[in-house]
Structure formats: C-alpha cells, structure tokens
Amino acid sequence: MPAGRSAPAKSSADNRGGKTFNRRRLITDAARTACGVALFGLAVGLYSRQSRSLPADAIRPPGALREKNFLAACTRCGLCVRDCPYGILKLAELGENVATGTPYFTARKGPCEMCTDIPCVPPCPTGALDHALTDINKARMGLAVLIDQETCIAFKGLRCEVCFNACPLLGKAIRIDYRPNARTGKHAIFPPVVSSEYCTGCGLCERVCILEEAAIKVMPVRLAKGALGRHYRHGWEQKQKAGGALVTPDPEHKYNLPEGMDYEHAGRGLIPRETAPDMPFPANPLDTLSKGIGGAR
Amino acid sequence: MPVAIEKLGRDAIAGKGWFGAHKWLILRRISQLSILALFMVGPVAGVWILKGNLSSSLLAETVPMTDPLLFLQMIAAGHLGFARDAIIGAALVLAFYLLVGGRVYCAWVCPVNIVADAAHWLRRRLAIRGSARIGRDARFWMLGLVLVLALVTGTLAFELVNPVSMLHRGLIFGMGFAWTIILGVFLFDLFVMKHGWCGHLCPVGAFYGLIGAASLVRVRADNRAACDDCMECYEVCPEPQVIPPALKGEHRRGGKAHAAILSGACTNCARCIDICPHDVFNFGLRFPARSAGRRQPLLQGTARHGA
Numbered sequence A: 001m002p003a004g005r006s007a008p009a010k011s012s013a014d015n016r017g018g019k020t021f022n023r024r025r026l027i028t029d030a031a032r033t034a035c036g037v038a039l040f041g042l043a044v045g046l047y048s049r050q051s052r053s054l055p056a057d058a059i060r061p062p063g064a065l066r067e068k069n070f071l072a073a074c075t076r077c078g079l080c081v082r083d084c085p086y087g088i089l090k091l092a093e094l095g096e097n098v099a100t101g102t103p104y105f106t107a108r109k110g111p112c113e114m115c116t117d118i119p120c121v122p123p124c125p126t127g128a129l130d131h132a133l134t135d136i137n138k139a140r141m142g143l144a145v146l147i148d149q150e151t152c153i154a155f156k157g158l159r160c161e162v163c164f165n166a167c168p169l170l171g172k173a174i175r176i177d178y179r180p181n182a183r184t185g186k187h188a189i190f191p192p193v194v195s196s197e198y199c200t201g202c203g204l205c206e207r208v209c210i211l212e213e214a215a216i217k218v219m220p221v222r223l224a225k226g227a228l229g230r231h232y233r234h235g236w237e238q239k240q241k242a243g244g245a246l247v248t249p250d251p252e253h254k255y256n257l258p259e260g261m262d263y264e265h266a267g268r269g270l271i272p273r274e275t276a277p278d279m280p281f282p283a284n285p286l287d288t289l290s291k292g293i294g295g296a297r
Numbered sequence B: 001m002p003v004a005i006e007k008l009g010r011d012a013i014a015g016k017g018w019f020g021a022h023k024w025l026i027l028r029r030i031s032q033l034s035i036l037a038l039f040m041v042g043p044v045a046g047v048w049i050l051k052g053n054l055s056s057s058l059l060a061e062t063v064p065m066t067d068p069l070l071f072l073q074m075i076a077a078g079h080l081g082f083a084r085d086a087i088i089g090a091a092l093v094l095a096f097y098l099l100v101g102g103r104v105y106c107a108w109v110c111p112v113n114i115v116a117d118a119a120h121w122l123r124r125r126l127a128i129r130g131s132a133r134i135g136r137d138a139r140f141w142m143l144g145l146v147l148v149l150a151l152v153t154g155t156l157a158f159e160l161v162n163p164v165s166m167l168h169r170g171l172i173f174g175m176g177f178a179w180t181i182i183l184g185v186f187l188f189d190l191f192v193m194k195h196g197w198c199g200h201l202c203p204v205g206a207f208y209g210l211i212g213a214a215s216l217v218r219v220r221a222d223n224r225a226a227c228d229d230c231m232e233c234y235e236v237c238p239e240p241q242v243i244p245p246a247l248k249g250e251h252r253r254g255g256k257a258h259a260a261i262l263s264g265a266c267t268n269c270a271r272c273i274d275i276c277p278h279d280v281f282n283f284g285l286r287f288p289a290r291s292a293g294r295r296q297p298l299l300q301g302t303a304r305h306g307a
Helices: A007-015 A019-050 A067-073 A079-083 A162-166 A204-208 A235-242 A285-289 B010-020 B023-045 B068-077 B084-100 B104-109 B112-125 B138-153 B163-173 B178-192 B196-201 B203-212 B232-236 B240-247 B271-275
Strands: A143-146 A174-176 A192-194 A216-219 A261-264 A269-272 B050-053 B056-059 B063-066 B217-220 B282-285
Touching (some): A143 A192, A204 A216, B010 B023, B023 B104, B084 B104, B084 B203, B112 B163, B138 B203, B232 B271
C-alpha cells in the first residue's frame, strides 16, 4: 500500500489511537538496531577468526593454553608482562598480527630466559597461563627447528655449536651429532640436533645464532612437528615390547659366500668363519705349504 | 528545549562559586586520572600500587580484580578452568559497583569518558545539533552481541575492538593503532551522535548499567521541591531520561514518592548536583525516604548555597 506511506495517511494511523503505528515503529526500530548490531558483530566475528592465527615468530609465554583456548581465557591484563624479570613479554598492540592485547615474545629479540620459578605464570588471573606448570623444563612454548641447513655453518663443517652451548637443556634439547665431511673427505661435520622430547621452545638458541638471519628458529609446535598416523606402529618397537617377533620370523637369508666365510651386515662385512670344520686344510695356509719341509718339526 | 550554552551553569556558579558548581566534575576527573596514574607509576617509576589494567589487575600485590563482563565472556567462550584470582576478582568488582553504583565505572573510572565528554563539550561549543537516531537500548543489543560473539567464536572477540580496554591498555602498555578507534569514538560522538558511544552503544556501560539497576548509592532529588524547571540538569546529564522519575515524582513505591534515581543508566557522575543552582540533587541511598524528618542525604551537593 504505497499510498499508506504518505504523511497524511501516517498521521491518520496515529490518530486512530496510534497502537498499530507504535507497534510498527517499535518493531522497525528494533529491527534497525538489531541489523546494525549484527553487521558490527559479523565484522568483529570475521576479524576474530583472522586474529586467531598467531604468526609463527610470536611465541606465547610459558604455560599458555592452546591458542584457541588461550584467546578464550586471556583478559589482556598484562600481569605476566609485568612479572617477567627480563621484560621480554609484550602485549600486542592494535595493528600487529597478534590478537590485540595478548602477550607474546619474539625469540630473536628477547627469548624466554627459563626462570626456574616461572614468575610470569602465577599472576595470570584466569589460568590462560596454566598454573599447573611448575617446572619450566616442561614448558612447550614452541619447538626449535634447525630450519636452514644450507646456511648453518656447522653443516659446512665449521665448528660453531653456539646454539648448543646456549641451550638451557644442553645435551638433551640440543645435541651435537657427527657425520663424515664429504667435502674434505677427512673431517667431521658436527650438526646441532634438536630433540622435541626436551625442547621447551625458549628461543635462546635462536637469539644466539651467529648468522645474520638465524638458521635455528623456534616454531609453533603445530608447524614444527609431524605426526605419525595413529594406526602406525614401528615393528621393531613392537617386537621389543612383546619380547619377540609378532609375525612369523623371516627365515635367515643364505648368501652365496666364499667357503669358510660369513657376512655381517652391521659393519664388518665379509669375515672368515672362526672354525672351519669341513676344511681339508688347516686354517693357517702356511701349515699346508710347509708340510713336508723340515720334517723334523 | 535546549538551554542556551552561554547561560548553562551561570546560576550555579553565581550561587555556589566556580568550584562549587564543578566540584563533582573535578573530583571525577581526579578519580579518572589518578586511577590511570596508579596503573602507570608502576612501569614509569617502579612503584607498584595497581598492576595490570582495567581488564584484570592486582592491587598492592594482593587484591585481585577482574572485569565481571570479561569473566562472563570467558564463560561464554568456554573457558571454565579459571584460576582463583579471576573468580575472587570478578566478585570483588561486582560487589564494589553494587555498592557505589554500577555506572560509576563509566563516570569515575573509564578513560573513554574523558574522550566522550570532550566530544560532547565541543559539540556544544560548535552548536552541532544533528544527531543520528539510535535507541538507547542499542547498548543492550551490543551487550548481547558481545556474549554471542564469545559463544560463537570461542574467543573474547569483542576485546579485539573494545575501545574501553583498548584505550586504558594502550596508555599503560602501548597504543599501536588503538588511537584510531578512540579518535573514531570522539568523531562519532562529535559529528554523528550526541552521547553516541557511552550513552547508546557501549556494551561495557550497558553491563555496568545492569549492575547499577540494583546498586546502593544513587543520586537523589531529595530537595526537588526547590526545582524551578530551569532544565540545566537535563542539558548536562548524559542520560537525561533517568531524571524525571526522581525529580517529578512519577516513580512511587508504597505510596511514597521516590526521590532516588533508580535507573541503572544513571552514571552517578553528579553533574546534575553541580549544575543545579537550588541544590535539588544529592548523593544518597536507593531506598525511599521513610519520612521527611529522617531524610538523611549521604552527601550534600554543597553546604554554602545562599539566596
């Protein structure tokens, strides 16, 4: 009824007691507000989904819950920031890629110094930093990954081991492996190797890496770790656990070896059998050769 | 019936002097700035009285405080493994505002209030009349939205854009681009809508308004017989719709006129107490006066009102 929308008709509706008009206005006003608010909510909701993806180089304080749960729990109060004695923690500011107001640190600029009393965790009022974390070595802020073997000078055969020596769990979280140096043919390569079993993701290794851009970096665990299919079993582990083969054991492989010889896979290769019962000749060929010479012997 | 800007407050100043006519305003600014200062002397001077920010804080290293609205959002977002401090903190803050008035948070604590008041002041100076038409109940839709957002996203989504926490946190911990949102609030209040953010949209204010609907300390119009309908209190009040029930005695309980402003929307800012040349308003409790003789105003607007 387009005519009904003209001004005189409107006022006549008002004059009729205004009940319809008021109800109509009430509903349209409510719809207007609801639509505006919902549009705002849509924008914020979509923005919140985006802000859930924490950049890989932003590391949460020790004890932080999984990112989604953390964003449900962190009030952005900054009490952890205040109680970090090294001042490495920072609340994200609007415009940064980290969810606004939440605490993080950057390993290359300032890594977690792994205080044994973990002073940043107890002040957290909401448990966004899990108070159950009392041993800093159990923290899993991320995982150090030697991400670039092409620039790491240890892989060039140079002795560096700076990251190894900076590691608070030296020898466990970072070990030094050795392998032959194929370039020189006579030296060893001593590459640092990270163990996810021990690495807390503190980032001390990343800070001290002598390269201009660190070759070892703390990554979020979800990015740094692979995961074996849940159905997958390593046969040798199962065998050890069961104390014996769980399937029909393989028949021992027979090789066509020179007579009197054995073959060992793990190292020695072709080896003479200790005792050679069928040998027509004594084990020492000199005995045969010398037979009959100087019979006095 | 707008009051002429040049006339606004003249009678009050004539009667009570400039300080008398701005007493509560000055106290409010002192309160807002000193709370901010208490948070800031820690990082600046190493004196830790209040640590954290308005979202959660620790008073004197012992008393925890947490914004109850954030606490509700946390529950909505599905975080139930609270540490003890959040529960105690939210309860303490809730109890405090139940006592002193819910939206005391808005008028006496929130830093955005200074921004909004500045915008309103400038709006009056520049005689900007036009204002967008959004109902005052939009803030309750916003409050609902904040909780729904937490529920749907599973995160404290509103905190990503909340001007209230953003300004306070920004001042203490670093602003980033948060100033753009604050500038947005200022310009919105100035050009788009009178009392736009605080009076119509802010869900934090809406939440504290719900607390205020049951809070103890209220502004009362105990001396309303002296009202000469000059309308100046309506002009300065950020929520003028709360005044008539108390001032004009429409609100009755048990047959007696109820002089207390009972609406939760009242921020207890006390500008009405300041501006009134006849000391109609005063701070008091929410209960109806038993009898005229026993009426005991908690705090008189001013003691030396002559003529």
